Amino acid sequence: MARIPNKQVVQELKEGNPLGCRHLIGLYQEKLVSECVTVFNLVLEDSEELVSDVLLTVVQNVHDFEFKRGDGDFHLWVLTIFRNRVRDLARHQAITAGLVERFEEGDSDDGQYSRSERAVIDEIVRQYQDSLRDERSLDEGPGSGKLRIIAETLDKMESWERVLLRCRALDVPYEDIATYTGKPVKQLKVYHARVKKRFVKMLTDNHPEFVQRTTGTETHEA
Amino acid sequence: MKHDPVDKLIQHAYLEGAITTRKAYEDAVAKRNIAVVLSEEKRIALERRLEQALARSHQEKVPATVGAFLQKVKAEQSIKAQEIFARVGLAPNVYRMLEHDRISPLKISAEAWKKIRTLFNLQTDELVAMVRRTHQLVFFRPSFRTTLARYDAKKNKGMKASTLEKAASELYSKARLDLPEDEKEKLEKLLKSIAAGK
Numbered sequence: 177m178a179r180i181p182n183k184q185v186v187q188e189l190k191e192g193n194p195l196g197c198r199h200l201i202g203l204y205q206e207k208l209v210s211e212c213v214t215v216f217n218l219v220l221e222d223s224e225e226l227v228s229d230v231l232l233t234v235v236q237n238v239h240d241f242e243f244k245r246g247d248g249d250f251h252l253w254v255l256t257i258f259r260n261r262v263r264d265l266a267r268h269q270a271i272t273a274g275l276v277e278r279f280e281e282g283d284s285d286d287g288q289y290s291r292s293e294r295a296v297i298d299e300i301v302r303q304y305q306d307s308l309r310d311e312r313s314l315d316e317g318p319g320s321g322k323l324r325i326i327a328e329t330l331d332k333m334e335s336w337e338r339v340l341l342r343c344r345a346l347d348v349p350y351e352d353i354a355t356y357t358g359k360p361v362k363q364l365k366v367y368h369a370r371v372k373k374r375f376v377k378m379l380t381d382n383h384p385e386f387v388q389r390t391t392g393t394e395t396h397e398a
Numbered sequence: 399m400k401h402d403p404v405d406k407l408i409q410h411a412y413l414e415g416a417i418t419t420r421k422a423y424e425d426a427v428a429k430r431n432i433a434v435v436l437s438e439e440k441r442i443a444l445e446r447r448l449e450q451a452l453a454r455s456h457q458e459k460v461p462a463t464v465g466a467f468l469q470k471v472k473a474e475q476s477i478k479a480q481e482i483f484a485r486v487g488l489a490p491n492v493y494r495m496l497e498h499d500r501i502s503p504l505k506i507s508a509e510a511w512k513k514i515r516t517l518f519n520l521q522t523d524e525l526v527a528m529v530r531r532t533h534q535l536v537f538f539r540p541s542f543r544t545t546l547a548r549y550d551a552k553k554n555k556g557m558k559a560s561t562l563e564k565a566a567s568e569l570y571s572k573a574r575l576d577l578p579e580d581e582k583e584k585l586e587k588l589l590k591s592i593a594a595g596k
Contacts, residue, residue: 190527192456197448201441210433216409217401220434228444235451242523248428255424263413279403288402297403304410326411342419345401345408348426356422372404 179203182250189238200231208258215347216262226265230258267308275305288369292387293376299386300325300379329378337371340364463532465499471518472497486513502536503529504584508591515592526589533585537577 180199188196205227212223234254243249269278279301289297304322330338336357343353350361357364380387401409411417462470472479483493487510495501503511515525577585 189452192452194449194452197445197452200448201444205441205444206432206434206436207427207430209436210430211427214433223434224436224440228447231444231448232451235448236455239455251428252421252424255427259413266410266413279406294403297407300407301403323407323411323414323416326407327416330408330417339422341404341408342412342417343422343426345405346412346419346423346426348419348422352422352426372402376404 182247183243186238186241186243186250189235197235200234204231204254211258212262216266218262218265222265226261227258230254230261233257233261270305270308275301275308288373289376293380296380296383296386297376299383325379325383329375329382332378333371333375337367337374340368340371341375344368462528463499463535464503464528465497465532467518467528468497482517485517486510499532499535503533504588508588508594511588511592522593526592529589529592530585533581534577537581 180203182203185196185199185203188199208227208230209220209223212218212226213220218226234257241250241253269275276298279298300322307322330341333341336359339357340353343356344350350364353359353364354361408417412419412423468482471477472482479493479497480490483490486493488496488506492501492506496503496506511525511529514520515522
């Protein structure tokens, strides 16, 4: 089936034409559920519910949507709604089920990181989780502050390394990253693990207090 | 795909807006193959849910016709029709037809539409939506009338004009109104001219 242009879908929805719903579902339902499951490791049931909410929000707010640059504006808008919904679910899970536990579930670390490096990662996750719990009632953008350390550390890396780490965490294909960075695919594949390791080392070097805090806790508990 | 703790941490930073991929992720999603195939029942269930939401939202947000808008403004702001048609440069009879959605917006010049936009401090998109809807209404009104008149002749000869008009409006709001290509072209040309003078 030929792909329906976004402009047509938007116009149908704005006119109240039910065909727009069918086209929207055809374009996004399975695609976004796939993202939830494969990229964000959500269970299928939660993913389906989340995507239904995303598409419902699109339908309810399409009257206020406007194309400014081109046909791709709509896709970016849908993906922004999607990102916000995934974030809300991730926050909810962090508050109710605990994020540290989720990080340990299905962990594919394979001993790649040293004990102190792991401790730093765990401490950042714990702080982020605590900030969500603390600020739950404050409604002033919880969580993002605690993750600014990630952005700050990435900013200290070379541009291609930064792009590689950001994009691979979201499963952007190596071929696309090669286009953005100008580096060959093979080199990116070889260097990915090393760059990741370097990133963790930088985090550990820049934040020794995280290691001490974790070690201190362990000593105290012992 | 399996993600290690660093990937997960970066994902959370992305979700919280602490970092961005500068559209790289969004572009990748657009190109990606579907990994999870859902059943037809699930698709239909969502379709029903969306259609209901769309119907509700459309009823609330559907743009007014130019006529409905002019009548509302006249009533709310106590402006005389005379004042309006003089300021936008329309003949009185043309204005009266416009106020009752009896004339196609295509018969009004882009310049006059721009003056209407300025006079009522309208957003271009708002005006464009009203012009589009009015044109559809005017274009399809004869078809509605013919259909409804046929029904009228068979079932209820005493049906009043106002009832017929109400039925036409209901039919219009529910019908899918695809203009013929030449009409679409003419309308888009006018809308472009209106938008050009932002």
